[in-house]
Each structure stands twice: as C-alpha cells, then as structure tokens.
Amino acid sequence: MDVILLQILNGLDKGSAYALIAMGLTLIFGTLGVVNFAHGALFMIGAFCAVTLNRIFNISFTTIDETRTDFLGNPMEVHTTYLETWLGPDLGGAIIDWSVPLSILFAIPIMVAIGVVMERGLIRHFYNRPHADQILVTFGLAIVLQEIVKHYYGANPIPTPAPDAFRSAIDFGALIGLEPNAVIYPYWRLIYFCFAAVVIAALFAFLRFTTFGMVVRAGMADRETVGLLGINIDKRFTIMFGIAAAVAGLAGVMYAPINSPNYHMGMDFLVLSFVVVVVGGMGSLTGAVAAGFLLGVLESFASMNAVKDILPGIDQIIIYLVAIVILLTRPRGLLGRKGVMEE
Amino acid sequence: MSSSKFTRRSVLKTSAAAGAGLAMPSFFTSMARAYTNEPTGSTVTLGFNVPQTGPYADEGADELRAYELAVKHLNGEGDGGMLNTFSSDALQGNGILGKRVEYVTGDTQTRSDAARSSARGMIERDGAVMITGGSSSGVAIAVQGLCQDAGVIFMAGLTHSNDTTGKDKRANGFRHFFNAYMSGAALAPVLGNAYGNDRRAYHLTADYTWGWTQEESIVAATEALGWETVETVRTPLDATDFSSYIAPVLNSGADVLVLNHYGGNMVNSLTNAVEFGLRERMANGKQFEIVVPLYSRLMAQGAGEAVKGIFGSTNWHWSLQDEGSQAFVRSFGNEYGTPPSQAAHTCYVQTLLYADACQRAGTFNPCGVAEALEGFEFDGLGNGPTLYRAEDHQCFKDVLVVRGKENPESEFDLLEVVEQTPVDQVMYAPDHPMFAGGDLGECNPGD
Known part of the structure; x- marks a missing residue:
C-alpha cells in the first residue's frame, strides 16, 4: 500500500509538468494548427526566469576583508547584496529566499511577450505550410533558444532552491495513518502539484466561462465561421499562443527547485510531452491533462525495482509502449476529436 | 628517476622494425613516414x-x-x-x-x-x-x-x-x-571510522562502464568493512529526476545511500535525495547518510548546499x-x-x-x-x-578523501580534504580481478 502510494505521489509531480506543457502544446495545435516543437524551450526559459530573478536579487557590491585571504592569498573580496543592505538582512534575505515563487510574477509578462513575438515574428508565416515545415522551423527555434541560454548561463545545472521553509519533506504516511517514514514526500513537490492543479483549473475556467474563451473555443471548432461573424480570431489566437507560452513558463519556474535548470531541460520534456499530447488526443485539453498525469504515474511505477526485475529497461520505454497501445486501440488518442490531423 | 633510452625491449623493437624495413620493397618504404x-x-x-x-x-x-x-x-x-x-x-x-x-x-x-x-x-x-x-x-x-x-x-x-x-x-x-578501485580503497576506512562497520548500503548507479566499475569497487570495499549491500539499482545516464529511484530507499532497510553518479546525474540525484529528507531520517537506529564516491568541485558547485558533510574522493584539490x-x-x-x-x-x-x-x-x-x-x-x-x-599505464599516487564543507568561505571553498590516503593503500596487482581481461598489446607507431 505504502509503496503504491509513494509511486503515485512521485508520478504526480512529473505528471503535473507533462500536463502543463502538453496543455500548452495542444492549445496551440487546436487554435493555430501548428505543431510547436519550441514549446519545451519555453518551459526551459521559464526555469531560467527563476534563475535570472534569483541572480538579480543577488546583485551585490564588493568590499575587501583584509583579515581573510582568497585562494591566491590576496585579501578576500566579500560580496553583500544590495537587497540586504537596503532592506535589512531579514527582509532582504527573505526576498532572496523566496525568489522562485516571486519569479511567477516576473515570468508571466516575459513569457507572454516571448510567446507573442514568437507567433507574430515567425510562426504565423508557417500557418499554411505543411506540418513538416512547422516542425522543422520550431525545432530549429528551440535549438537557437537553448544555445542562447547556454551561452549566457553555461552548460552546468544551476541550483535554484525552494524557500527554506519548503526544503524538507512531509511524512505523508503518518498523516493518513500508515507507518511513520513509510511515505515521505517533499513539500515543494506537493506545492508543485497543487500549483499545476490551480493553473489547469484556471485555464479551463478561462476558456469555459469568459467570452474570450468562448470565442477561442468556437474558433477551434470552426475558424472560418467565426471569422465570417466579424471577429478577429487571429488576434485572439495570438493571445492564446502567449498564454500557452506563459503556462509552459510557469511550469518551468516552479520546476526549477526540483531539477536544477540547465539549457537542455526543455528538450528532455518536449518529446515526452508530445507523446502525452498524442496519447491524450491531438487538440484535446482534457486528454492532455489526463494523459500527463497517467503517464507520469506509470513512469514512476515502471522505475520500481520489483517491476524492473520482471521487465528490465521498462522504465525507459513505458511511455512509448503505452503510446503504441493507445494508438493501436484508439487511433485518435484517449479523448481526441474527430477530424483533427485526419484531413 | 628517468629510464634509460636503451633497453632490451627497445633494442628488440628497433631490430624488428629494421628487419621488417629491409625485407620490404624499397618503393613501399620510400613513401612511408616513421x-x-x-x-x-x-x-x-x-x-x-x-x-x-x-x-x-x-x-x-x-x-x-x-x-x-x-x-x-x-x-x-x-x-x-x-x-x-x-x-x-x-x-x-x-x-x-x-x-x-x-x-x-x-x-x-x-x-x-x-x-x-x-x-x-x-x-x-x-x-x-x-x-x-x-x-x-x-x-x-x-x-x-x-x-x-x-x-x-x-x-x-x-x-x-x-x-x-x-x-x-x-x-x-x-x-x-x-580510478574507481582507488576511490573504494581510500574511502572505505574513512567511512568505517565515521559511520561504523555495521551499515546497510543502497547503491544508485549510472548505467555505463564508469558506474558499473565504481559500484563494484565501492561494494567490495565497504563489504570488506562489514557493511551489507541491500540493493544496487542502475539508473539511465540521461535521467534528470531521480525521485522515483530515491523514494524506495527509505523503505529498503538501508541506512546509507551511495550515489555512483557524476556530473549532472550527481547534482540531480543528490539534490533529490536531500529534498526527500534522507539526511534528516533515522534508519536502523542510525542517522541516514549519503556518500558520493567521486567528487569534483564543479559538481559540488552545481549541487550547492546539498554537499555539506558528504564524503567522497577526488584526484586532486586546489587547497593542497x-x-x-x-x-x-x-x-x-x-x-x-x-x-x-x-x-x-x-x-x-x-x-x-x-x-x-x-x-x-x-x-x-x-x-x-x-x-x-x-x-x-x-x-x-x-x-x-x-x-x-x-x-x-595507470598512475599510482596518493588519493584524497574529501567532505563537503559545512561553512564555506567562498564559492570555491566547497570541499575539505579529510585524508590523504597513501599510495600503498590504493595499490593493486595488474592482474587484479577488477582489471583483468584486457591486454595492452603492442605499441602502434602508425604510418
């Protein structure tokens, strides 16, 4: 029981990231008909927004401490942050400590802007081109973006810790009456799951209960008719691209403490997220979310020793195996819409 | 200190080369470089x-x-x-x-x-x-x-x-x-002194040649101390999130986690292990410990505060x-x-x-x-x-056992040398089972 619960919990945080990225992917595909291979790079840029804000908060001035020496035997340079000087060590230190959650506010406008610029500047020129062209150009864009990040931030992972209060783990087992220490789960991963649930719910509510969302959904179903009604659907779709970029970016921001950001993390998630979209059904938001969590949990179960002893290497292929089975039995994916990518 | 330029081996090689050269048609040798x-x-x-x-x-x-x-x-x-x-x-x-x-x-x-x-x-x-x-x-x-x-x-x-x-x-x-054998030989006595000889270890190992030989070396060295190896689990080299590998460690009966990981793998697995609160747990009535047998300063920088107090080994350190x-x-x-x-x-x-x-x-x-x-x-x-x-063709020299520094004074001051293990302690025979099966063969000068 405790082992099963542990693996379900483990799968939820990764599943949350898959779901958030896949939701953005399927939203862009559903609205603009574009297969966006640069979406993983947006997740990575989000994580680097957290790194950047952390660095901004840590901008410091240098003083010389004559009583200590550096590795060359010269007087030691001591760095003190401006934040701690201006606001005092307590408040300044707290702001630095909370740089990841605060990065959400920092990342939203940046990610929306990047999304809009990406759509208006490049991707719109490929709306009427074959999917192969779209994949090539967005894949190329992803490589350009990750190389830019590598140039400025280096290739090594950059530790970006969660606030001190959330760095430990919760004894989840004890909370639900199991043996103490049987099910330990880090606080931050729990927060990540809750955060993902809120973002997913907010996006669904936005599309469901606002006029803007209604128009977008109508446009997804029948773009021409909505256009004939005099509604500028292109503008709304561009905004949706920006929102999808922001969702991917927020997923990246909050993931930074779980895996130290590195320039390649977008690619690591991109392929799996595409499988999630295909399993969930191209163009289906609900399918993307359901498949994200499902595959995250299955991946977690597949990495159990008991499972790997029976099926060696299963942890590496489980997602693709499920994708094959789903596509053989339900060619449109779990919740795919009729007509999407079938013309 | 330095070896003579004329040895039996070199004379034989030169003679063989000269003989082969004389036996070869001149049109062939005239075009060849040495x-x-x-x-x-x-x-x-x-x-x-x-x-x-x-x-x-x-x-x-x-x-x-x-x-x-x-x-x-x-x-x-x-x-x-x-x-x-x-x-x-x-x-x-x-x-x-x-x-x-x-x-x-x-x-x-x-x-x-x-x-x-x-x-x-x-x-x-x-x-x-x-x-x-x-x-x-x-x-x-x-x-x-x-x-x-x-x-x-x-x-x-x-x-x-x-x-x-x-x-x-x-x-x-x-x-x-x-090499990995030397890490095990140098590290084991220090681990024994620090954590005792009655420990149960769980290994997470990068699934390629280096990980396999390091796991083999550390298992052999720690079992010689009296430690028991509870489980050895191979992890894919391209893994970035090790949570699903680390979560079962808590219920495995182990009280030490050995991370046979390097580079980005080590940064992520150690970060995940600390995140899961392993170092704050008690297991088998003892404080749970983590060991990273191969350390580097650049890796320590990547892992940040997670390295504090963790033992490992290194080839050299700038503080010497x-x-x-x-x-x-x-x-x-x-x-x-x-x-x-x-x-x-x-x-x-x-x-x-x-x-x-x-x-x-x-x-x-x-x-x-x-x-x-x-x-x-x-x-x-x-x-x-x-x-x-x-x-x-292996160098033999002292090996450093290091530990993540609790109170670093600068961004580079992350590891402290706790022991310089003498070369005699890490020496092994050329035909040691962990190194057996290969053959240097003959030197190849090419052209």
Missing part, C-alpha cells in the same frame, strides 16, 4: 579533445583552459607553473624537442561517436601527434581505441572507470587520473599545500581568476608528462614516448611521488 604525423617543420601539433557542448561543457572548458596554460608554459611563456616544480628537468620552456607547441581542439560532446570523430579529424586533418582530454570513461575508452589504431599517443583526461586501464587498456593510452599544487593554482588563478578543477589539473599534468616523455625519448614516435612513460617515477606535479606503471 610514424603517424611525424612533425617535420618547426612546430608540433597536439589535439585537445574536450566536451565543449553537452552536459560536461563547463568541465571541458576548464580542461581547455588548463591545456592552453600548459602550452604557454611549454613554449616558455607565463610563469612556468609546474615546470618549476616538476622533478624532471628535461623541459626547458622552448617547446618540445625545440619545436614550438601548437594545438587544435575538438568537441567530444560527451558522446563516444562524436569524440572519435573529432579525434580522427584532428589526427587526419590537423596532423595532431597526440590526443588528450575528455570527461567521461565511455569517451576515453572509445578515443583510446582509436588512437591505438591510428598510431598516436592518447593521454586520458578525466576518466575514472577501472576499465580504462583494465580490460580496455591499450599500449598507446595513458591515464594520470585515479605542496609546492607543485600551489604553483599551478597561482598560475591558473592569475590567468583565469578561479582555482583549477581536478579535471584541469589532470589535463595540465598529462600535457607536461607527454612533453617531458618526448624530450627524454628524443622523439615524438609513440613507441619511444610510451617507453619513456612506462615505469616513469616523478614528483612535483601536485600528488606527491607518482609512478606511471608500465604494466597497465
């Missing part, structure tokens, strides 16, 4: 094959800095660095054998195929007479095999697998860096106070503003050792150079008295 890429002008070209992209790119960048510094010193520029402390006085700061040292670089991408391709390019296109570098054992073994076939010397960079100088050793390949280390740190620090990593140190030393061997042998011929390196004993390069053992 060996691959024999330098004929006023310069000699070395090939630095390091990861310039990919997960070890920062380590590769530090290696490249060290190589550039070594070239400067060989050409008589800068402060001379370790040339001033090296026990051999063959090098005079006028290049190698009077030829100015030039270099070309290649990108291994930490992929064996890419590394072989870039090494081949440097040999065939750029005329490199020696290839050196790398931050992965998979890459080192692949490039070592290529150099053997091409007839050039390979001076390995950072490679820690037993196989590099074990079952995959080659006559043209030489390793200065220590011997004359050679201090000269290198001063030279490197003044040039680049940071202390060198252990990868930088081993690459710098390998370049000097190669140059010195050429100088002593009086030739760039790989067979002459190999002979000068085999059995060579030296000092002043940062690790104390060191032997390049002839039987397997």
Whole structure:
C-alpha cells in the first residue's frame, strides 16, 4: 500500500509538468494548427526566469576583508547584496529566499511577450505550410533558444532552491495513518502539484466561462465561421499562443527547485510531452491533462525495482509502449476529436 | 628517476622494425613516414579533445583552459607553473624537442561517436601527434581505441572507470587520473571510522562502464568493512529526476545511500535525495547518510548546499599545500581568476608528462614516448611521488578523501580534504580481478 502510494505521489509531480506543457502544446495545435516543437524551450526559459530573478536579487557590491585571504592569498573580496543592505538582512534575505515563487510574477509578462513575438515574428508565416515545415522551423527555434541560454548561463545545472521553509519533506504516511517514514514526500513537490492543479483549473475556467474563451473555443471548432461573424480570431489566437507560452513558463519556474535548470531541460520534456499530447488526443485539453498525469504515474511505477526485475529497461520505454497501445486501440488518442490531423 | 633510452625491449623493437624495413620493397618504404604525423617543420601539433557542448561543457572548458596554460608554459611563456616544480628537468620552456607547441581542439560532446570523430579529424586533418582530454570513461575508452589504431599517443583526461586501464587498456593510452578501485580503497576506512562497520548500503548507479566499475569497487570495499549491500539499482545516464529511484530507499532497510553518479546525474540525484529528507531520517537506529564516491568541485558547485558533510574522493584539490599544487593554482588563478578543477589539473599534468616523455625519448614516435612513460617515477606535479606503471599505464599516487564543507568561505571553498590516503593503500596487482581481461598489446607507431 505504502509503496503504491509513494509511486503515485512521485508520478504526480512529473505528471503535473507533462500536463502543463502538453496543455500548452495542444492549445496551440487546436487554435493555430501548428505543431510547436519550441514549446519545451519555453518551459526551459521559464526555469531560467527563476534563475535570472534569483541572480538579480543577488546583485551585490564588493568590499575587501583584509583579515581573510582568497585562494591566491590576496585579501578576500566579500560580496553583500544590495537587497540586504537596503532592506535589512531579514527582509532582504527573505526576498532572496523566496525568489522562485516571486519569479511567477516576473515570468508571466516575459513569457507572454516571448510567446507573442514568437507567433507574430515567425510562426504565423508557417500557418499554411505543411506540418513538416512547422516542425522543422520550431525545432530549429528551440535549438537557437537553448544555445542562447547556454551561452549566457553555461552548460552546468544551476541550483535554484525552494524557500527554506519548503526544503524538507512531509511524512505523508503518518498523516493518513500508515507507518511513520513509510511515505515521505517533499513539500515543494506537493506545492508543485497543487500549483499545476490551480493553473489547469484556471485555464479551463478561462476558456469555459469568459467570452474570450468562448470565442477561442468556437474558433477551434470552426475558424472560418467565426471569422465570417466579424471577429478577429487571429488576434485572439495570438493571445492564446502567449498564454500557452506563459503556462509552459510557469511550469518551468516552479520546476526549477526540483531539477536544477540547465539549457537542455526543455528538450528532455518536449518529446515526452508530445507523446502525452498524442496519447491524450491531438487538440484535446482534457486528454492532455489526463494523459500527463497517467503517464507520469506509470513512469514512476515502471522505475520500481520489483517491476524492473520482471521487465528490465521498462522504465525507459513505458511511455512509448503505452503510446503504441493507445494508438493501436484508439487511433485518435484517449479523448481526441474527430477530424483533427485526419484531413 | 628517468629510464634509460636503451633497453632490451627497445633494442628488440628497433631490430624488428629494421628487419621488417629491409625485407620490404624499397618503393613501399620510400613513401612511408616513421610514424603517424611525424612533425617535420618547426612546430608540433597536439589535439585537445574536450566536451565543449553537452552536459560536461563547463568541465571541458576548464580542461581547455588548463591545456592552453600548459602550452604557454611549454613554449616558455607565463610563469612556468609546474615546470618549476616538476622533478624532471628535461623541459626547458622552448617547446618540445625545440619545436614550438601548437594545438587544435575538438568537441567530444560527451558522446563516444562524436569524440572519435573529432579525434580522427584532428589526427587526419590537423596532423595532431597526440590526443588528450575528455570527461567521461565511455569517451576515453572509445578515443583510446582509436588512437591505438591510428598510431598516436592518447593521454586520458578525466576518466575514472577501472576499465580504462583494465580490460580496455591499450599500449598507446595513458591515464594520470585515479580510478574507481582507488576511490573504494581510500574511502572505505574513512567511512568505517565515521559511520561504523555495521551499515546497510543502497547503491544508485549510472548505467555505463564508469558506474558499473565504481559500484563494484565501492561494494567490495565497504563489504570488506562489514557493511551489507541491500540493493544496487542502475539508473539511465540521461535521467534528470531521480525521485522515483530515491523514494524506495527509505523503505529498503538501508541506512546509507551511495550515489555512483557524476556530473549532472550527481547534482540531480543528490539534490533529490536531500529534498526527500534522507539526511534528516533515522534508519536502523542510525542517522541516514549519503556518500558520493567521486567528487569534483564543479559538481559540488552545481549541487550547492546539498554537499555539506558528504564524503567522497577526488584526484586532486586546489587547497593542497605542496609546492607543485600551489604553483599551478597561482598560475591558473592569475590567468583565469578561479582555482583549477581536478579535471584541469589532470589535463595540465598529462600535457607536461607527454612533453617531458618526448624530450627524454628524443622523439615524438609513440613507441619511444610510451617507453619513456612506462615505469616513469616523478614528483612535483601536485600528488606527491607518482609512478606511471608500465604494466597497465595507470598512475599510482596518493588519493584524497574529501567532505563537503559545512561553512564555506567562498564559492570555491566547497570541499575539505579529510585524508590523504597513501599510495600503498590504493595499490593493486595488474592482474587484479577488477582489471583483468584486457591486454595492452603492442605499441602502434602508425604510418
């Protein structure tokens, strides 16, 4: 029981990231008909927004401490942050400590802007081109973006810790009456799951209960008719691209403490997220979310020793195996819409 | 200290070569060079094959800095660095054998195929007479095999697998860096003193040659202490989130987690282990502990506070106070503003050792150079008295056991040396089971 619960919990945080990225992917595909291979790079840029804000908060001035020496035997340079000087060590230190959650506010406008610029500047020129062209150009864009990040931030992972209060783990087992220490789960991963649930719910509510969302959904179903009604659907779709970029970016921001950001993390998630979209059904938001969590949990179960002893290497292929089975039995994916990518 | 230029082996080799030459038709021999890429002008070209992209790119960048510094010193520029402390006085700061040292670089991408391709390019296109570098054992073994076939010397960079100088050793390949067996031999007594002899260990291991040999070495060394190995789990090299591998550790009955991971793997697995609160837990009535057998400062920087108090081993550390280390740190620090990593140190030393061997042998011929390196004993390069053992081309020297520093004074001050394990304690026989199955073979001069 405790082992099963542990693996379900483990799968939820990764599943949350898959779901958030896949939701953005399927939203862009559903609205603009574009297969966006640069979406993983947006997740990575989000994580680097957290790194950047952390660095901004840590901008410091240098003083010389004559009583200590550096590795060359010269007087030691001591760095003190401006934040701690201006606001005092307590408040300044707290702001630095909370740089990841605060990065959400920092990342939203940046990610929306990047999304809009990406759509208006490049991707719109490929709306009427074959999917192969779209994949090539967005894949190329992803490589350009990750190389830019590598140039400025280096290739090594950059530790970006969660606030001190959330760095430990919760004894989840004890909370639900199991043996103490049987099910330990880090606080931050729990927060990540809750955060993902809120973002997913907010996006669904936005599309469901606002006029803007209604128009977008109508446009997804029948773009021409909505256009004939005099509604500028292109503008709304561009905004949706920006929102999808922001969702991917927020997923990246909050993931930074779980895996130290590195320039390649977008690619690591991109392929799996595409499988999630295909399993969930191209163009289906609900399918993307359901498949994200499902595959995250299955991946977690597949990495159990008991499972790997029976099926060696299963942890590496489980997602693709499920994708094959789903596509053989339900060619449109779990919740795919009729007509999407079938013309 | 230095070996004679005329040994029974060299005479035999020369006689055999001369005999073969006399037996060969003259039209064939007249076109042939004595060996691959024999330098004929006023310069000699070395090939630095390091990861310039990919997960070890920062380590590769530090290696490249060290190589550039070594070239400067060989050409008589800068402060001379370790040339001033090296026990051999063959090098005079006028290049190698009077030829100015030039270099070309290649990108291994930490992929064996890419590394072989870039090494081949440097040999065939750029005329490199020696290839050196790398931050992965998979890459080192692949490039070592290529150099053997091409007839050039390979001076390995950072490679820690037993196989590099074990079952995959080659006559043209030489390793200065220590290996997994040595890590186990040095680390186990320190772990026994710190954590006792009644421990149950759980291993997470990177699933490739280095991880396998490190796991084997640490399991053997800790079981010899009395520890029990509860489970060994292989993790994919491209894994980034280790939570699903770490979560079962808590219920496994283990009270020590050994992370046979390096680079990005280690940064992520250690971060995940700390995140799951392993170090705050009690298991079997003892404090749960984590061990990282192979440490590097660059990795420690990546893992941040997670390394505090964690034991591991390292080939070299910039805080060493011997004359050679201090000269290198001063030279490197003044040039680049940071202390060198252990990868930088081993690459710098390998370049000097190669140059010195050429100088002593009086030739760039790989067979002459190999002979000068085999059995060579030296000092002043940062690790104390060191032997390049002839039987397997492995350097034997003291090994450092380090621990993540609790109160670092600077961004570089992350590890503290807790013990300098004497070389005798990490020495093993050339036919030790962990290194068996390989054969150096014959030196290949190429052309």
